[in-house]
Amino acid sequence: MGEAAVRAGCRYYFGYPITPQNEVPEYMSGRLIQVGGTFVQAESELASINMVIGAAMAGARVMTTSSSPGISLMQEGLSYLAGLELPAVIANVVRGGPGLGNIAPAQSDYFQATRGGGHGDYRTIVLAPASCQELCDLTIKAFDLADKYRNPVMIMGDGMMGQMMEPVEFPEPIDPADLPVKDWTLTGAKGRPSRVILSLLLAPKVLEDHNFKLVRKYDAVVRNETDWEEYMLEDARQVVVAYGTAARIAKGAIKRVREMGLKVGLLRPKTLWPFPEKPLKELSRVVRQLLVFEMSAGQMVEDVKMAVEGQAQVHLYGRPGGVIPTPDEVAHQISHYYYQAGLMDRDQQGERLGGAA
Template sequence: MAKKLMRGSHVLGEAAVRAGCRYYFGYPITPQNEVPEYMSGRLLEVGGTFVQAESELASINMVIGASMAGGRVMTSSSSPGISLKQEGISYLAGLELPAVIANMVRGGPGLGNIAPAQSDYFQATRGGGHGDYRCIVLAPASCQELCDMTIRAFDLADKYRNPVLILGDGMMGQMMEPVNFPEPLDPAALPKKDWTLSGAKGRPPRALLSLLLNPKILEEHNYKLVRKYDAVVQNEIDWESYMTEDARLVLVAYGTAARIAKGAIARVRELGMKVGLLRPKTLWPFPKPALLELTKVVRHLLVIELSAGQMVEDVELAVKGQAEVNFYGRPGGVVPTPEEVAHQITHYYYRAHLDQDGPASARREA
């Protein structure tokens, strides 16, 4: 099948439609407006439903309704808009409703700017809203992965009856790359959902409840969710290892930062530096086992992020003090060049080379 050259935000929309998504509810915000723009036309072509809601709050509640009725449904936004959706995302998790939410992250905090950033990592990986819950979080690093992970997101959402977050950024949404799309999926061919609210004709009425006033009942519900999250951790962790076989220093980066890191690695490898990359594809569940295993042969890690440092905390938790963890980040929408990252690698690499047999003490440097 021939590849199509498409903008990232349009790739997201096309992949969603091909995954069987027939409902999209959203509200405009830069830099992801090309997603609803694309969906507004594409869903009409396949008999779907597109609504530009009056607000982010309205759109996420429309998502809840469509999911309750059994539809594959998506919304998208950018940082401040995702913040406004958090109450509804918590309801989705509590009600065990599948949905896909895309966040094309922009610089923050506050309204910030419309430049690409990775400063919503904490929000995405810690649930983001109130209560004990988790969202599955996927982190694409190319338009092809944006396609593949969007399709996977709908499958995971249905499999675990849980919201799935796709964490992109403003650069990923705007760049154009060739993409190989799979054949469209017929929504009628999807497995039947026996829990949906589809009317009571011919069967007893059923309900999906979020308000559980009895603490004991809510506790049992939370433990049920925990068991589900444990299954996600057991089965769905995904990552990429890049040139780590002989590495003395390993970078840890995801998304756009990982693309920059690969460019930097190519530069320093030409100078004889043995540097590799571990790229998380799932931010939750985080690839802790892979990082801990890596510390058996690598004692120095350098985390690269487009933020003031958020994923670095998960890296430190993962390695359990068995490797030195350093950090280089650019917050506020500033995107470093591969040359700038290569300069940072050089600094840490020679320290790692001299200290390869020294103590593995955890430390961080901005």
């Protein structure tokens, strides 16, 4: 993530230590010096997100990272970034909660990330990588989307992804000087009219117009940037919906139940916002059984239920608190609901009854 940010033209990083994402600021503290950038270990997450606002106003590609409680402290700043229409990248390497929780992998910050988290009507684009390669690729994409829509973009991983090691292919680095000029930045009004960037709009009608402008932008994000992966859906009679690390576990589970003859596939959201509502709704017309698997007590399941609009049964298998289920555990849940719904063929029913006998 750190190297991808540098190669994407990020030259400013402000953050505060918290496990399990400390490898990112540790890496950036040395790497940014090599490319003439600036690293600041702020005195708190509150300070770091406001430093991000300042660098974004000046037109820089800027980033901060943290983990769950630290991201909670940044929520006011995220609302300001959205209201000010400033591009920035924020990464959350999620740990167990609520409260101080633990440092184990979890996905329990889904509501916080996809509902804005802070105050007011706004949206944060949320990307959900499932591998180290995607951590790299989606970090670069996050900076591009932030600039394109002048909006904060969040990368949402988890503690397992923050500690795993995998091969990664990096693209060639870009020169920040080659990025498109941002004609709205605050660079000092020398030889041009002054510019103002603010979110304090006291007249209700003026603020309403600003909010509707943001809504139109968010509608464009939904139309253009919704992304997901389909896995073994061609003949699926049951579909698992999972993201990030949970989706990797789900793939292992699906391979196991496929060997048992169960026709199960996976839909993996790569953008948590915008959420892939349309493909899920279309899928629910032919698949009547969905199993949502997430490393939380159940949060994304609400978006899945809203997407299918009652056209399919939606079940949840959630493990909160940093517990990581094995593929065998998830396979057991898949087969339980598969058999319960009577989705197996007659020969499979016979085999199952024979095995039970």
